[in-house]
Amino acid sequence: MNLLVVFIWLLIANVSYGEESPQLQALKQQYKRPDFIPFPADNPYSADKAQLGKMLFFDQRLSRHFNMTCATCHNPSLGWEDGVATAVGDINESLARHSPTLLNLAWGETFFWDGRAATLEEQIRGPVEAEVEMNMSLAEVVQRLNKVAGYREQFQKVFGESINETNILKAIATYERTLVSGTAxxxxxxxxxxxxxxxxxxxxxxxxxxxxxxxxxxxxxxxxxxxxxxxxxxxxxxxxxxxxxxxxxxxxxxxxxxxxxxxxxxxxxxxxxxxxxxxxxxxxxxxxxxxxxxxxxxxxxxxxxxxxxxxxxxxxxxxxxxxxxxxxxxx
Ligand code: HEC
Ligand code: HEC
Missing domain, CATH: 1.10.760.10 (Cytochrome c-like domain)
Structure with a gap:
């Protein structure tokens, strides 16, 4: 008797919710969120490194005129973009392209709209050094950061060495990889x-x-x-x-x-x-x-x-x- 009730219930449940075909179920699985963020072997994750990268991301001392940070054009309030058609640069000129989001780039294969950078580490040199963007050579960034006692300590703690170009790129890239869109x-x-x-x-x-x-x-x-x-x-x-x-x-x-x-x-x-x-x-x-x-x-x-x-x-x-x-x- 009980079995019959369960059977009938299953039949009804199947009619009311079970309209999903096996094809649709398989299709949905192709869009399943990954369980973990991939980090490259030559730049593994650490919480301190990501935090240091976050500081650099939001620090205007990376720009020549102390007037921009990465977040000027990749603003978390605007889906890590900037809300304008094409980005506005260091001296208020319009750039040729739209600022892309920084979400989910840990899974990226090439970077920039045209894919000209092979890794996030390599990509970061672009906006820092571009005359129309932050307009600073990385060598100058190293000099500036070296004047900041707090940064000297942080780089020692994270990398066990003094501030250099490679470590700056590694820290920012690590922070970027942690930017993952939330469950939807x-x-x-x-x-x-x-x-x-x-x-x-x-x-x-x-x-x-x-x-x-x-x-x-x-x-x-x-x-x-x-x-x-x-x-x-x-x-x-x-x-x-x-x-x-x-x-x-x-x-x-x-x-x-x-x-x-x-x-x-x-x-x-x-x-x-x-x-x-x-x-x-x-x-x-x-x-x-x-x-x-x-x-x-x-x-x-x-x-x-x-x-x-x-x-x-x-x-x-x-x-x-x-x-x-x-x-x-x-x-
Ligand atoms: C042939 C490949 C292709 C197909 C098919 C395609 N897209 Fe796209 N989609 C792209 C590319 C490439 C871009 C960026 C193009 C550019 O900026 O020049 C884009 C841009 C977009 C954007 C803007 C994203 C952003 O961040 O600016 C949206 C939204 C979008 N597509 C939705 C759709 C929808 C909806 C469909 C189906 C009706 C579709 N796409 C079909 C390749 C495709
Ligand atoms: C003046 C605005 C501006 C600033 C400042 C800026 N960006 Fe961008 N960013 C852009 C634009 C525009 C592009 C697309 C350029 C292209 O594809 O040629 C871009 C592309 C990128 C990409 C590639 C994303 C992808 O999908 O391939 C990454 C990553 C990125 N920026 C990170 C940064 C970081 C990190 C900083 C700070 C060091 C920074 N950006 C500073 C405007 C900016």
């Missing part, structure tokens, strides 16, 4: 909580992976294939082709991850798309047809209901991130 409603759904996201968002997830073709490039838990594509945006920037001279890479840029995307407007390497509606309008059009445009880009017919579903899905990727506290800087 989407993650709870992947983990089996059916009520974590709406039916509209679930339909959006299926469109994202199906008819809308987004997962052709935005794949895996951070929604990027780490590859370079020309998606047919209006731009003069040669992108990846500047680095590889490969004609297939003309106007190709690194696929951005989509975590916390709601906090990161405007969008694209040049900030061309003011909001998500503009992004979706671009994908519906398929972008400018030209020889370098990715074969995955073509016009997609999506009606208003489907667009709303896609937007509802992407909104479930905004994590519940903890507020970031500012470090007390050494003097």
């Amino acid at each position: 409603p989407f993650d709870r759904w992947v983990d089996g909580d059916e009520g974590a996201i709406s039916a509209q968002a679930k339909a959006g997830f299926e469109l994202f992976n199906g008819k809308a073709g987004c997962s052709g490039c935005h794949t895996g838990w951070n929604f990027t294939d780490n590859q370079f594509h020309d998606i047919g945006l209006a731009t003069d920037d040669l992108g990846r082709a500047n680095i590889t001279a490969d004609p297939d890479h003309i106007h190709a840029f690194k696929t951005p991850g989509l975590r916390n995307i709601g906090q990161r407007m405007p969008y694209m390497h040049n900030g061309l798309s003011a909001n998500m509606d503009a992004v979706l309008a671009h994908y519906i059009s398929g972008g400018i047809p030209r020889t370098s445009r990715s074969a995955l880009m073509k016009p997609v017919l999506l009606n208003q209901q489907e667009l709303d579903q896609l937007k509802a899905f992407m909104a479930t990727l905004d994590g519940e991130d903890k507020p970031v506290s500012l470090p007390i800087l050494p003097i």
Whole structure:
């Protein structure tokens, strides 16, 4: 008798919640969050090193005119971006590209929109030394930091040696690797909580992976294939082709991850798309047809209901991130 009740209950439960096909379940698992942050063998994690990197990240003494920090353009309040179309530099001039988020870069394979840096350590030299950004040679940064007793002590404690260029890069890169987007409603759904996201968002997830073709490039838990594509945006920037001279890479840029995307407007390497509606309008059009445009880009017919579903899905990727506290800087 009891068994029969359980059997009937299972049958009902299956009808009401069990509509998920094995295919959908397998698809969801492709987006499962990783359990740990990967750190490279030649720059392993330590809490003190990450804390030192955080101080350097938020220290204006890394910029020539004491007027910028890394957070000027990678602001935690704005999804680690800066909220403007293209970044504003050291003497208020506009830079050519949009500041990308620093979230989830521990899983990155190349850095910058065109992938010209192979590691985070190598990347950091770029903004510090660029004349239009912080405009300081790393040698000068070492000199400045050496005048600060608190930094001399910190570097000794973390690296067992005095301040040098390599250690500065290692400390900042370690801090950057700790910047991981928080658990989002989407993650709870992947983990089996059916009520974590709406039916509209679930339909959006299926469109994202199906008819809308987004997962052709935005794949895996951070929604990027780490590859370079020309998606047919209006731009003069040669992108990846500047680095590889490969004609297939003309106007190709690194696929951005989509975590916390709601906090990161405007969008694209040049900030061309003011909001998500503009992004979706671009994908519906398929972008400018030209020889370098990715074969995955073509016009997609999506009606208003489907667009709303896609937007509802992407909104479930905004994590519940903890507020970031500012470090007390050494003097
Ligand atoms: C003036 C604004 C500005 C400042 C200051 C700045 N950045 Fe950036 N950052 C940018 C822009 C713009 C890009 C993209 C440039 C490109 O791709 O050519 C970028 C790219 C990056 C990337 C690559 C991200 C990716 O997805 O590949 C990292 C990492 C980064 N910056 C870290 C830092 C760190 C660390 C500092 C401080 C030492 C810093 N930035 C200072 C504007 C800035
Ligand atoms: C051919 C690969 C490809 C496909 C397909 C694709 N994307 Fe993208 N996506 C990219 C690349 C590359 C960029 C950056 C382009 C640039 O700035 O020039 C991007 C940018 C974005 C951005 C802006 C992210 C940011 O940080 O600025 C969003 C949002 C986005 N895509 C969503 C989607 C959605 C939704 C779909 C499906 C309708 C989709 N993408 C299909 C490769 C792709």
